Amino acid sequence: MPIESLPQGTVAEGFEPVREVFAATLAEEREGHAAQLAAYVDGRQVVDLWGGPEITGDSLTGVFSSTKGAAHLAVALLVQDGTLDLDEKVSHYWPEFAAEGKAGITLRDLLAHRSGVIGADDGFSLEELADDRRVAERLAGQRPFWRPGTAFGYHGLVIGALTGEVVRRVTGLTMQEFYEARLRAPYGLDFYMGLPEEQEHRVLPTLPMDPTPEQQRELDAAATSPESLPGIAFNEHASDAVPLGTLPNFRAIRAGGPASVGGMASARGLAGMYAAAISGLDGKAPLLKPDTAAEFAQIHSVGYDLVSRQHESFGLGFQAEADIYPFLGAGSFGHAGAAGSVAFADPRAALSFGYNRRRCAVLGGDTPEAGRLAKAVRECVA
Template identity: 60%
Template sequence: MTESNAIHGTVADGFEPVQAEFAAASAAEDGDYAAQVVAYRHGERVVDLWTGPEITPDSLLAAYSATKGAAHLVVALLVQDGVLDLDQKVSHYWPEFAVEGKGDVLLRGLLSHRAGLVGADAGFTLDELADDRIVAERLGAQRPYWRPGSAFGYHALVIGALSGEVVRRATGRSVQEHFAERVRDAYEVDVHLGLAAGEESRYLSARPAVATPERLAALAARATDAHSLPGIAFNRNHPDNPELWKLPNFPVVRALGPASLGGVASARGLARMYATAISQVDGRAPLLKPDTAAAFAQIHSIGYDLVNRERKAFAVGFHATSEVYPVLGQGAFGHSGAGGQQAFADPRHGLAYGFTRRRFPFPNGPAPENERLVRALVASSEALS
């Protein structure tokens, strides 16, 4: 192992297999590999590792869609408080939403990707996509791409704007403001939905996947039309749409922190966020009551995803993570990110996990090393039980 892919950090006794898998992942990549992995067990941090040039345990990396987990933790808290009701119509909070056949969409249907509002006919400029208020205004007036409730499809770049508008209408404050106050600052969670200028030096810019002839051929084989549902959902129908991996590298995205894709975080922050959701951490009570966590982890959409064009499972605002990693307990919930990020809580095992990497994996989505890391984490935890 060279200095560039040396493993730094610590693991608690019994969790050495996680470190071994992390070392194997680093060794399999070139010297440009940079990543962090952190895990908690019953509120105690048991894994805290990082590797690669420039990266430290406090480096902030693009969260991509792992941002959705932070945003929907806020929604879960507001439901727990009685401010929001999953069985209330979206239009109860947001009257302008009740047009073009959307008047009966329930909040739980919106959060489980069933509303049919995956994008806009003309797409969004970068500045528009970065501003949740603008995205919500456009989509609130739009006709859905399928009859709400009849199917589901990943609202990849817009779900946080839609749920965030419900939060804003119900409380007068943004998801970003709620998250900063109730989670980031109150529980010392290093996840940012809107990065302060003073924290910019900690951000490591995202990098694209390494292009090879085989990978380019694979991309060409799975390409879809810009005006198809996948094209609209990923904003490819707009002529100036940046590549997905570039989005968090734009200052406007980091500054505004759009709740679907614009967060930045360390693995320490992502893991601690989910640990505080389900466990007592540093003497602080869990953010979520068990019934709330179970309600948001319950599968609401499973089967053929009209956007991803494959089998997927969504809970309420989160991924049903045990459908991704069957070694996890039923009721695990979290959210991955296109840049390889993965973060979740597993209440049955008392585990919380956060993983970040700097370079986009191929294909995008939860990086393949996560499967091995998660398996090692669960096995290590069970061996101590």
């Protein structure tokens, strides 16, 4: 194994097997793979590893939909504070949203990917995708792509803009400003939703997929029309669409930090955020009360997803992680990202996990190696 691919960093006593699994992952992946891994137990960091070309423990990469976890921790705080009511209609907070048959959609429906507002008829420009307020303005007048509440489908590029507009209407702050004030800055999280210019030197550009011939055949077989629900949800039908995997490589996306896909983080930041949520960090209290965490983790949508066209399960703004990883405790919640980042909290084990990779995963989201790493960490906790 090349020296640059050997794991660097530290593990706490009892977590040595995690280093071995991480080393095997670096060795098995294709040339150029670089990744970070971090984990906390009871708010104490027990894993801090990285390896691969150019990457360090301090490197920041685009975490795509893992950003949804940060956004919806912010929403959970507002529900916990009593500022938002999950069963109130979205139009109560945002009257313009009632257009085109959306008046009955509740905040709970929206968070559970049941609203049907997965995109705009004619798509978004890159400049619009970088600005959640512009996306929300466009979607206020959009007709849902299915009758709200009758089915669910992943609102991949827009859910953070939709929930972010609700946050703005009740706080006067954008989702990015609220997250910075209530989560990132107080807990010193290495997870940015809107990357400051002075942090740009830490960024590693996202690398494109590098599929094997077999993987390419699988991708070709699963391809859908740009005008299909998946195509619309991922903006493939826009006249000037850019590939999803390139989004973090645009400064406009990094600076705007769209709450669905625009976060920049290290694995320390991913895991640390969930540690702050359920355990607290550096003597600070947990962000979420157990009842709040349990409600947002509770499964609300499960079964066939109209956008991903496969089995999915969602809580409120989060993926139901124990459905993806059966070795986790019930009530685990988190989110994966297109490049292969995975971050979650397992409250029953007081475990917070973050995995980040530089090259886009071929099939995206929860990758096999992330599952192996998560299982290794969970077994060490047990």
